[in-house]
Amino acid sequence: MSELPLxxxxxxxxxxxxxxxxxxxxxxDGSVIGGRVALKVEPDLLAKLARGRxxxxxxxxxxxxxxxxxxxxALRELGDIATNEHGANMPxxxxxxxxxxxxxxxxxxxxxxxxxxxxxxETNAAVVVLMNLSRDQMDRASEINLLAKKWxxxxxxxxxxxxxxxDDPLVAWAGLGARYATWVSxxxxxxxxxxxCPECGGHLKxxxxxxxxxxxxxxxxxxxxWAVDNQTDSVIDPNGQRLPLxxxxxxxxxxxxxxIALATAAAYGIHPKQALPRLRExxxxxxxxxxxxxxxxxxxxxxxKNPAGWLESFAVLSPPHVPVILSINAQVPDGKDTSWLWDVxxxxxxxxxxxxxxxxRTDLALRLETDEVPFEIADRVDEVVxxxxxxxxxxxxxxxxxxxxxxxxxxxxxxxxx
Numbered sequence: 042m043s044e045l046p047l048x049x050x051x052x053x054x055x056x057x058x059x060x061x062x063x064x065x066x067x068x069x070d071g072s073v074i075g076g077r078v079a080l081k082v083e084p085d086l087l088a089k090l091a092r093g094r095x096x097x098x099x100x101x102x103x104x105x106x107x108x109x110x111x112x113x114x115a116l117r118e119l120g121d122i123a124t125n126e127h128g129a130n131m132p133x134x135x136x137x138x139x140x141x142x143x144x145x146x147x148x149x150x151x152x153x154x155x156x157x158x159x160x161x162x163e164t165n166a167a168v169v170v171l172m173n174l175s176r177d178q179m180d181r182a183s184e185i186n187l188l189a190k191k192w193x194x195x196x197x198x199x200x201x202x203x204x205x206x207x208d209d210p211l212v213a214w215a216g217l218g219a220r221y222a223t224w225v226s227x228x229x230x231x232x233x234x235x236x237x238c239p240e241c242g243g244h245l246k247x248x249x250x251x252x253x254x255x256x257x258x259x260x261x262x263x264x265x266x267w268a269v270d271n272q273t274d275s276v277i278d279p280n281g282q283r284l285p286l287x288x289x290x291x292x293x294x295x296x297x298x299x300x301i302a303l304a305t306a307a308a309y310g311i312h313p314k315q316a317l318p319r320l321r322e323x324x325x326x327x328x329x330x331x332x333x334x335x336x337x338x339x340x341x342x343x344x345x346k347n348p349a350g351w352l353e354s355f356a357v358l359s360p361p362h363v364p365v366i367l368s369i370n371a372q373v374p375d376g377k378d379t380s381w382l383w384d385v386x387x388x389x390x391x392x393x394x395x396x397x398x399x400x401x402r403t404d405l406a407l408r409l410e411t412d413e414v415p416f417e418i419a420d421r422v423d424e425v426v427x428x429x430x431x432x433x434x435x436x437x438x439x440x441x442x443x444x445x446x447x448x449x450x451x452x453x454x455x456x457x458x459x
Contacts, residue, residue: 049089052082053140072125076133079140087132090139091164094123096148097305098164100157100192101172101212102185103350104298105130107290107326108172109151111302114323115316116147116309123148127327131156132163147309154188158195169196169219170305171205171212172227172297175234176384177347178376185211189239193218204304206297207263208251214239214260225304226251226268227297230356231349233384269293269300276300276313284313289324292357328452335426339438340455344448346375348384354442361393364436366425368398368443368451369405375445379404387412396425399447422451 045053056079079086097116099109106128113124123142125134130151138150152160154174161169171192174185192215196203205216207224211234216222228251229235238245243257254261266279271293275283286299299320306316325331332341345354358365371377379401387409396419397406409416419425422441429436443451 044093045089049083049086052079052086053090053136053143055079055082056137056140072127072129072134072137073131074133075140076129076131076136079136080133085163087136087139087160088163088165090136091148091166094139094146094148095168095309096123096150096164096166097168097170098150098152098157098160098166099170099172100152100154102154102175102177102347103353104172104294105151107295107329108170108298108301109149110323110326111298111320112170112305113149114319115302115306115311116149117319118306118311118315119147119309121145121147123150125151132160135160135164155191158191161195161199161201165199166201168305168308169199169201169203170301171203171216172301173206173209173229173231173349174211174215175231175347175349176381178378185234186239189215192216202308204301204308206301207265208253210235210245210253210260210262211239213263217263222263223267223304223308224263224265225301226265227300228269228271228293230293231352233348267300267304269296271296276303278303278307278313284317286317287321289321290326290330292353294353294356328448333455335423336430338426338430338436340422340426341438341440342448342451343440343442344445345442346444348381351385351442355389358393358442359438359440363438363440364394364396364425364429365390366396366398366419366422366439366441366443367405367409368441368447369402370400370444370447370450371404372400372446375447382408387414390414394429398422398425399443422454 056075099105110126113122113126116122123139123145125138130153135150189211196219203216203219203222205212206227207213208226208229238255238260240260241258243255245253245255247253252262268277274286276286277283286296303313303316328342329344332339343354345351371379391414395416397416398419
């Protein structure tokens with residue numbers, strides 16, 4: 042901190058004070074308000090805090106928080122890490138994260154997709170990690186092809202090293218704007234937003250998966266040096282060596298996050314055999330995948346914010362005899378437009394007991410009815426558990442899938458489980 046100009050030191054100190062006050066008064070973790078206060082004093086604070094550090098910026102529609110956590114854990118092989126691994130992913134949160142770790146020479150910052158060009162410009166980050174792009178909060182977010190175009194233009198003006206998922210055509214096209222790139226085959230379960238070529242608009246040929254190419258302009262999937270193998274739960278490194286992942290986070294999506302994290306760690310000189318034990322230690326990220334016990338029943342929490350996220354959550358549900366609670370809100374952080382519910386295939390829930398919760402539960406109920414999925418309306422998780430327990434005394438588990446603010450409300454009810 043002493044290397045900062047006096048004005049920047051004052052701004053950082055005031056920001057820390059505001060963050061501490063926010064936490065003390067129970068208004069939040071202080072990441073956002075701390076950054077806002079600091080920016081009022083020194084508008085160029087982010088650039089000043091980033092100077093002299095080797096930063097990685099992590100951006101995607103889904104999986105940013107988890108991948109940031111995985112990368113930060115791997116990079117702790119090198120010492121202290123500045124990171125916003127709990128999700129304050131706009132410049133205000135980045136300022137708080139960097140100010141909180143003034144002596145950390147390395148940092149990993151989760152970055153909201155639309156802020157990536159700005160944050161890259163201000164921080165001159167050494168590494169940019171790109172994983173996926175799909176529709177999300179369309180009432181207030183950029184159309185994703187425009188977003189990919191902005192990424193591509195920003196990367197073309199930078200000397201950053203891009204680590205990107207070659208299996209997502211939009212991400213690959215954006216990453217091809219960079220001078221230096223490491224390509225990863227991390228998979229792409231949700232393909233509904235990338236059937237058309239981002240270069241010319243032609244229809245992409247996708248056969249065999251994960252290969253893709255455009256017959257019109259010749260744009261094609263870059264050759265990859267890292268790959269995830271979901272069938273054998275392993276990662277293949279650039280030397281062709283296959284290493285078991287054995288994560289404590291569930292599903293293909295987290296295997297994808299892990300191979301991206303390993304490729305990023307390798308860019309810092311950390312071998313996968315060093316990084317993997319640190320990745321295996323992680324069991325929950327900001328409440329995601331956490332289980333809590335209510336009335337003797339294990340309640341597992343899953344976050345899903347958009348169609349791609351719901352598809353991944355369905356893939357890690359417990360067996361069909363385990364009931365599932367779906368909770369939907371439409372507050373500003375969620376996006377107020379719930380029309381995306383119609384892009385999700387809920388037929389996979391047939392034969393399972395389903396409960397609808399949240400402020401927009403009637404929207405969800407209509408969608409389930411259309412897909413011929415029987416459902417019950419509920420107000421709270423503990424009410425559902427009590428009802429199930431009364432009917433099935435031997436029940437042991439319930440899954441919960443919720444979008445952002447609904448998820449946070451449930452976490453708060455259980456004491457902000459980690």
